Amino acid sequence: xxxxxxxxxxxxxxxxxxxxxxxxxxxxxxxxxxxxxxxxxxxxxxxxxxxxxxxxxxxxxxxxxxxxxxxxxxxxxxxxxxxxxxxxxxxxxxxxxxxxxxxxxxxxxxxxxxxxxxxxxxxxxxxxxxxxxxxxxxxxxxxxxxxxxxxxxxxxxxxxxxxxxxxxxxxxxxxxxxxxxxxxxxxxxxxxxxxxxxxxx
Numbered sequence: 652x653x654x655x656x657x658x659x660x661x662x663x664x665x666x667x668x669x670x671x672x673x674x675x676x677x678x679x680x681x682x683x684x685x686x687x688x689x690x691x692x693x694x695x696x697x698x699x700x701x702x703x704x705x706x707x708x709x710x711x712x713x714x715x716x717x718x719x720x721x722x723x724x725x726x727x728x729x730x731x732x733x734x735x736x737x738x739x740x741x742x743x744x745x746x747x748x749x750x751x752x753x754x755x756x757x758x759x760x761x762x763x764x765x766x767x768x769x770x771x772x773x774x775x776x777x778x779x780x781x782x783x784x785x786x787x788x789x790x791x792x793x794x795x796x797x798x799x800x801x802x803x804x805x806x807x808x809x810x811x812x813x814x815x816x817x818x819x820x821x822x823x824x825x826x827x828x829x830x831x832x833x834x835x836x837x838x839x840x841x842x843x844x845x846x847x848x849x850x851x852x
Contacts, residue, residue: 782823
């Protein structure tokens, strides 16, 4: 999650912050749906338990068998849902921790600051794309050239300079994204905090 999702897609601290928020939002939606699905399954299970209770008169033995199969199926679905939710909750916690730490690095996002960080993010992404083009085909693809041309001159010039001086590929090979350091003792986004956050919502 740190390297293959947040760092790979984000690149810069601001880009990683945005990516962490996207991933966090997707997990939040999945968790919210999971809680509603759990409630619906519990209603179905309670209803089926009542219909298959030993003291209930059975008018249709085939329907009774179907209900018992459905009860077993719904019970298994609920168990699987709870197992999947723990995985989603673990991922949600990790992306929440990332977002908290990255927000401290990014600082206050005024409109001017956001515009500056957006330009840096896209310049970084295009720099990486240009390096990959050189490494895979020896030339820039036309789409990469067009995107580079769309950058403001102050962001475009260093990339073209790196291309002309053959510094782009060595930079790409040695580039190491600054991934948020998340340890057990930093106190950010514990499972209890996350569960409280979700229950508040």
